[in-house]
Amino acid sequence: MNKDTGFFGHPIGLRTLFLTEMWERMSYYGMRALLVLYMTGSLAGFNPGMGLSAMDANAIYGIYVGMVYFMVVPGGWIADNILGHQKAVLLGAIIIALGHFILAIPVEQTFFLGLVFVVLGTGLLKGNISTIVGNLYGDNDKRRDSGYTIFYMSINIGSTLGFLICSYLGEKIGWHYGFGAAGIGMAFGVYQYIQFRHLLGSAGEFPNDMDESKRAGYIKWTKLSLVLMFAVIGCGLLGLITIEPRVFAENFAYFLTIVAGAYFLYLYSFAGLSPSEKKNLLLLFVLFIGAAAFWSGFDQSASSLSIFARDYTDLSVAGFIIPIGWLQFANPIFVVTFAPIFAGIWAHLARINMDPSLPIKFAIGLIFMAISFMVMVYAVQLAMVSAPVGMRWLLLTYLLQTWGELALSPIGLSAFSKYSPKRYMGQMFGLWFLASAIGGVLAGLLGGDATVDGLSSVQPIFTFMIQYYAVIAVLLIAMSFLFKSREKSS
Numbered sequence: 001m002n003k004d005t006g007f008f009g010h011p012i013g014l015r016t017l018f019l020t021e022m023w024e025r026m027s028y029y030g031m032r033a034l035l036v037l038y039m040t041g042s043l044a045g046f047n048p049g050m051g052l053s054a055m056d057a058n059a060i061y062g063i064y065v066g067m068v069y070f071m072v073v074p075g076g077w078i079a080d081n082i083l084g085h086q087k088a089v090l091l092g093a094i095i096i097a098l099g100h101f102i103l104a105i106p107v108e109q110t111f112f113l114g115l116v117f118v119v120l121g122t123g124l125l126k127g128n129i130s131t132i133v134g135n136l137y138g139d140n141d142k143r144r145d146s147g148y149t150i151f152y153m154s155i156n157i158g159s160t161l162g163f164l165i166c167s168y169l170g171e172k173i174g175w176h177y178g179f180g181a182a183g184i185g186m187a188f189g190v191y192q193y194i195q196f197r198h199l200l201g202s203a204g205e206f207p208n209d210m211d212e213s214k215r216a217g218y219i220k221w222t223k224l225s226l227v228l229m230f231a232v233i234g235c236g237l238l239g240l241i242t243i244e245p246r247v248f249a250e251n252f253a254y255f256l257t258i259v260a261g262a263y264f265l266y267l268y269s270f271a272g273l274s275p276s277e278k279k280n281l282l283l284l285f286v287l288f289i290g291a292a293a294f295w296s297g298f299d300q301s302a303s304s305l306s307i308f309a310r311d312y313t314d315l316s317v318a319g320f321i322i323p324i325g326w327l328q329f330a331n332p333i334f335v336v337t338f339a340p341i342f343a344g345i346w347a348h349l350a351r352i353n354m355d356p357s358l359p360i361k362f363a364i365g366l367i368f369m370a371i372s373f374m375v376m377v378y379a380v381q382l383a384m385v386s387a388p389v390g391m392r393w394l395l396l397t398y399l400l401q402t403w404g405e406l407a408l409s410p411i412g413l414s415a416f417s418k419y420s421p422k423r424y425m426g427q428m429f430g431l432w433f434l435a436s437a438i439g440g441v442l443a444g445l446l447g448g449d450a451t452v453d454g455l456s457s458v459q460p461i462f463t464f465m466i467q468y469y470a471v472i473a474v475l476l477i478a479m480s481f482l483f484k485s486r487e488k489s490s
């Protein structure tokens with residue numbers, strides 16, 4: 001048993017990871033909140049944007065968010081087989097900081113290059129840092145779950161800081177200052193990680209044991225893939241390949257869905273799982289669909305909902321017009337406030353033997369999403385009569401979405417750690433991030449459809465969201481009967 005209790009009763013290495021993740025999320029969410037606003041901002045004015053259509057800007061946003069989480073899968077593979085998790089996190093953090101600094105250059109030509117860097121860096125950092133958290137604890141250490149809860153707090157403190165600082169600088173002073181602030185935040189994270197990495201000890205230090213000649217082969221393939229990838233990206237950046245954002249986003253969504261579907265199918269049919277493992281896998285598949293659907297609405301916070309905040313919401317508070325991105329810190333603040341309450345509710349229900357099954361909890365998450373979009377449809381109707389409307393509608397929407405997040409996100413993660421076939425654990429975590437990737441691209445596509453034509457296009461899309469959540473929630477509830485005996489028996 002690990003006796004290290006240097007950080008709130010947890011191993012002191014958790015502090016290093018806490019602060020690294022905090023700065024990384026500060027930079028990620030801070031920059032992300034500016035992205036669509038910058039891309040759709042008009043070319044003229046004191047803070048010129050890129051003048052893109054809402055459709056294209058949202059599609060690029062979707063591709064970006066999708067890529068960030070998709071890259072977690074190869075990032076995990078590289079850490080497992082080549083770098084070890086500690087080095088992967090360091091390299092990732094440096095690449096992310098460089099990406100934000102490239103975005104800070106006040107020209108448009110380097111914009112996409114900056115995004116590519118942030119995507120690749122996050123791929124190396126985000127999943128691997130969560131893996132090291134788990135490695136800090138011995139196999140039977142009961143503190144692991146609460147370690148993850150503390151870690152989740154760092155995510156939300158980080159995003160609050162990001163919205164606060166980057167949105168203010170980006171919107172009120174100049175977009176590129178906001179991007180630069182994200183870079184400085186991540187640079188603090190890098191510095192801190194280098195200073196205190198030794199506190200991690202051997203957690204996540206080495207890649208998997210294997211024959212060195214096998215590793216050399218892996219390294220060769222990785223280098224080759226990197227060269228190919230940069231060649232393709234280079235051609236895109238130089239304009240040698242024309243990329244139609246909307247078409248690309250649609251194809252990317254299909255691609256991710258096929259990859260995830262094929263992987264589940266492979267595991268189910270060819271991985272030699274026992275009947276009980278297969279049933280668990282089906283449960284995770286159902287949860288996967290619920291999670292992807294969930295994020296497709298949730299991640300519209302920095303797409304359609306941000307545009308609604310900018311164009312149709314009164315943002316004045318005591319004579320000061322707050323930055324649009326400030327509304328988004330409703331989410332992390334509500335997370336920190338309500339997380340203990342949700343944990344308490346589940347624990348209480350478990351004590352009286354009424355703990356809802358996993359699909360039911362996911363269905364609850366989706367029902368909160370459906371209600372949040374009902375609130376938005378109402379707000380849109382008000383705005384059609386007289387805009388701008390008050391901020392309370394968006395705040396209420398974020399409150400409901402946060403409740404949804406708390407019913408689904410932490411529980412989903414622990415379900416994946418509990419029900420995954422043990423020898424496929426790393427890849428199963430990758431699948432959990434793929435659900436976020438699919439959700440992210442869909443958020444860009446749906447957000448684009450919603451904002452293509454002012455308010456008149458918002459209502460039908462948000463109404464569709466309500467129906468789509470209701471249908472999936474009902475399916476999950478129906479499925480829960482199938483899995484009832486499963487959870488009880490395990």
Ligand code: PHE
Pocket residue numbers: 025069155409432433436
């Ligand atoms: N707020 C969470 C985070 O940034 C959202 C999330 C959950 C993202 C699961 C990816 C996967 O970490």
